[in-house]
Amino acid sequence: MTLKKSFLIPLGIFLLLVLFLGLGFQLKDPHYLPSVMINKPFPEFELKDLHQPEKIRKKEDLIGEVALVNVWATWCPNCVIEHPELLRISKDESITLFGINYNDETVKAINWLARREDPYRFSIVDDEGKLAIDLGVYGAPETFVIDSLGVIRFRYVGPVTNEVWQQEILPIVEHLRSSQ
Amino acid sequence: MIPEFGHFALILALGLSAALAVVPAMGVARGDPLLMRSGSFIACGIFVFLLFSFFCLMESFLSDDFSVRYVANNSNSALPVQYKISAIWGAHEGSFLLWTLIMGGWTLAVAFFSNSLTFDMKARVLSVMGLLNVGFISFILFASNPFDRSLPFYPQDGADLNPLLQDFGLIVHPPMLYMGYVGFAVPFALAIATLTTGRLDAAWAKWSRPWTNAAWAFLTIGITLGSWWAYYELGWGGWWFWDAVENASFMPWLVGTALIHSLAASEKRGVFKSWTVLLAIATFSLSLLGAFLVRSGVLTSVHAFAVDPTRGLFILIFLVLVIGGSLVIYALKASGIRSEVSFKWNSREAMLLTNNLLLVVATAAVLLGTLYPLLYEVLTDGKKISVGPPYFNRVFVPVALLLFLVMIIAPFSRWRKTGSDRLLRNNWVLFLIAPAVVFAATLLFGMTFEPLALFIETIALCILVLLGKSWRDSAKGGWRSPSASYTGMILGHAGMAVAILGVVITVYYSEGRDVRLQPGDTVSLSGYDFHFESVGKVKGPNYVADQAVFSVRRGGKEVAMLKPEKRFYSVARNVMTEADLDPGIFRDLYIALGEPIGEDAWAVRLHVKPFVRWIWVGGLLVAAGGFITLIDRRYRRRKVKTALAGAAT
Known part of the structure; x- marks a missing residue:
């Protein structure tokens, strides 16, 4: 049987399509949602502390060293999933975690942390979601890496697992520390 | 324990699918009728295990088992019970389980309703279906298992189903859509099976037709329901948005429409055979491509599922294997197929060819528009662009208009030679009266005069009248009533005319x-x-x-x-x-x-x-037309072929 060249055309078109799909797919690791906030300073805010409502937290309270800022809520099932890993990070790794309690009820949030242990140095009450809007948060959980000057360097959408910590967040943290 | 049972049933279904892919094909290779026939039993097993697995997930939803991550993310104890069930297909994992179940269902249907096929051919078709089952079930097991637990820390209550999806439209829309997508696997499997034998005869086209019609009719219902749902649920008052996910369902529909017409020509006249095979491959390929686009996250859309890169990669590899593999077989085998039958420019063959060309051009236009943002991003290293309704309206509408024009004469043309000049001669009164009627109706409804709208309305009216007359004539013929195929064809085209009437009037006069x-x-x-x-x-x-x-x-x-x-x-x-x-x-x-x-x-x-409302009524009529063709006697006649004299009974 002879192979007519014209019958290869569909295959050729398909391979071209696959090439583009593959390239496009590589571009779009969905966890790196394009954030206009990357390499911008952390937004200014004045919000209550979760455990000490008389205390007003400001942006300056986050600045000083490389740190993680984690957006969480009691209504968010993925926050439950990432919680053990956040606890481990707060104990075993030398990095500070700050929490933003997003669109939540304060009493519930305090109980939630009491039941599960608190990995955060402190949590900020963002009950109206203002800070979350400034940060461009899609939903909880989201985790931001800020450098020692308070500039946002990385953003991760979804639960932080050990794999995510090892492969995505830790390298960035180490890079930021070494370039200081 | 119930989720674990469901998980285990999936593993068994995977094993049986692998058996289905291998055993009947081995029977063909060895000429062993027992192995060839075993396919039907294996297909039963696959379906039973998939159904069991599906019920396990349903039970997890109904009993509010929030330790199952998928249930926790998509349900809530306060969710009404009908939505707890529809929440099964409310997100990626569960909807893919439904997809797989439907694939199992089609495989079973092939095993039971293919008596007109030779044992040899049926075995080959079932083996191809088995291979596809292997792909789908392993995707669930390895990249999107709905039975995953989030132990030991699990939420007290679920995150609730996305409110947009708490609606009757969502209960029925995805199952219909998947029936269509996955149903195209049957003509695909038959095309591949036939290519491997190298014999493309009329029996192949005849057998493919009812399956293609069924899948296509389901897809039509799915798209129609989707449009209706978007209209009343999204709150924008629109009924079609040229959204990437809508396009993903529309492309298989367009090519599937071409396939239906091309199959008719291949069966009756033995023309376009290799082209028809290519369309059968393309239709299913576009269904798979749609799944990739929706589930991999390469395109951003309101409908897109939450995404995970491993999934996208898995589907991409699956696409390459299935589509690439079938196109290689096509390139190797199809060049041997000859179909040299001559016909005149105004014969039915020529009309069908025109229909096919226009539909393929329309599909290409939609595909280009859908993928262009991605191509642009790849080529410009990350710059973003969006392609919206203006592009699609400018490119798609003229092609659709041409198609619609061809529809005035095409259904009434005849094989080999023309019938359309007689049509024009016999119906000149209609062509004079129709514009006047449209004109009067426009005045009566107090609407403004838009030349293009009036023109399209006139054509739609002519088509409806001609279809009605044609059906009545064949019913009056006396010697036999119109066949179900013919009635279905008339109804399908009439539905299209009704839908287009709705589209034009809505677009111009809303x-x-x-x-x-x-x-x-x-x-x-x-x-x-x-x-x-x-x-x-x-x-x-x-x-x-x-x-x-x-x-x-x-x-x-x-x-x-x-x-x-x-x-x-x-x-x-x-x-x-x-x-x-x-x-x-x-x-x-x-x-x-x-x-x-x-x-x-x-x-x-x-x-x-x-x-x-005419848009959706039209869509449902089109689908009804597709279903009516299924009851045609031709497809039910049981033909026992004796390719394997010893095995046939």
Whole structure:
């Protein structure tokens, strides 16, 4: 049987399509949602502390060293999933975690942390979601890496697992520390 | 334990699928009839295990087992029970389980309803179906298992189903759509099986036709329901958005339509054979491509599922294996196929060829528009662009218009030679009266004169009358009533004309306004007075809402009382606009409640949409036409072939 060249055309078109799909797919690791906030300073805010409502937290309270800022809520099932890993990070790794309690009820949030242990140095009450809007948060959980000057360097959408910590967040943290 | 049982059943189904891929094919290679026949039993087993697995997931939803991650993410103890069931296919994992179950169902159907095939061919088809089953089930098991548990820390209550999806439309839309997508696997499997034998005969086309029609009719219903759902649920009053995911379902439909027509020519006249095979491959390939686009996250869309890169990679590899593999087989085998039959330019063959070319061009235009943002991003290293309705309207509409023009004569043309000149001669009265009728109707409804709209309406009217006459003539013929195939064909084309009538009138004559209203205000639109009576709070099972009450009057007489809502779903923390509408044959009244603006005032969107319902009624008629062809006697006649004399009984 002879192979007519014209019958290869569909295959050729398909391979071209696959090439583009593959390239496009590589571009779009969905966890790196394009954030206009990357390499911008952390937004200014004045919000209550979760455990000490008389205390007003400001942006300056986050600045000083490389740190993680984690957006969480009691209504968010993925926050439950990432919680053990956040606890481990707060104990075993030398990095500070700050929490933003997003669109939540304060009493519930305090109980939630009491039941599960608190990995955060402190949590900020963002009950109206203002800070979350400034940060461009899609939903909880989201985790931001800020450098020692308070500039946002990385953003991760979804639960932080050990794999995510090892492969995505830790390298960035180490890079930021070494370039200081 | 129940989720584990479901998981285990999936593993068994995977094993059986692998057996289905291998055993009947081995029977063909060895000429062993026992192995060839075993396919039917294995197909039964696959379906039973998949069904069991599906029921396990359903039980996890009904018993609120929030230790199952998928249940926790998509359900809530306060969710009404019908939505707990539809939540099974409310997100990626579960909807793919439904997809796989449907694939198992089609495989079973092939095993049971293919008596007209030779044992040899049936074995080959089942083996191809088995291979596809292996791909789908391993995707579930390895990249999107709905039975994953989040132990030991699991939430007390679920995150609730996305409120957009808590709706009747979503209960039925995805199953119909998947019936269509996956159904195209049957003509695909037959095309591949036939290619491997190298014999493409009339039996192949004849056997493919009812399966293609069935899958296509399901897809038609799915798309129609999707459009209807978007119309009343998204609160924008639109019925088609050229969204990437809509396009993903529309492309297989377009190519599937081409396939249906091309199969007719291949069966009756033995023409376009290799082209028809290519269309069968392309239709299923576009269904798979759609799945990739929706589930891999390469395209951004309101419909897109939450994504995970491993999934995208898996589907991409699967695409390469299935589509690439089948195109290689095609390139190797199809060049041997000859179909040299001559026909005239105005014969039915030529009409079908025109239909095919136009449909393929339309598909290519939609595909290009859908993928262009991605191509642009790849080529420019990350710059973004979006392709919207203006592109699709400019490129797709002229092609669709041409197709529609061909539809006046094509259904009445004859094989080999023409019948259309006689058609024009016999019906010149119609072609004179139709414009006058359209003209009069436009005056009667008090609508403005839009030349293009009037033109398309006239064509639609002519097509409807001609189809009706043609059907009546064949029924009057006396010697036999019109066959189901013929009736289905007439109904399908009539449905298309009805839908296009709806599209044109809605596009040209809809009126809409966004206004700021306070209780007590009245707005007039298209002759209707919308009076904002009041606004109050109501409470639903898992939401609270602001509900506005509008009375609509025409000429002082009340015609409708509408109660649009703004709902707040407390668990998912989502605000939803629940539009209210007064449906009618000739017009819909539509009110969506927007945001509150200041003291007492609300942003309100009002629409009067003439003939909008015709779009969906037309779509359902098209699907009904597809289903009616299935009861044709030709397909039920049991033919026992004796390719394997020893095995055939």
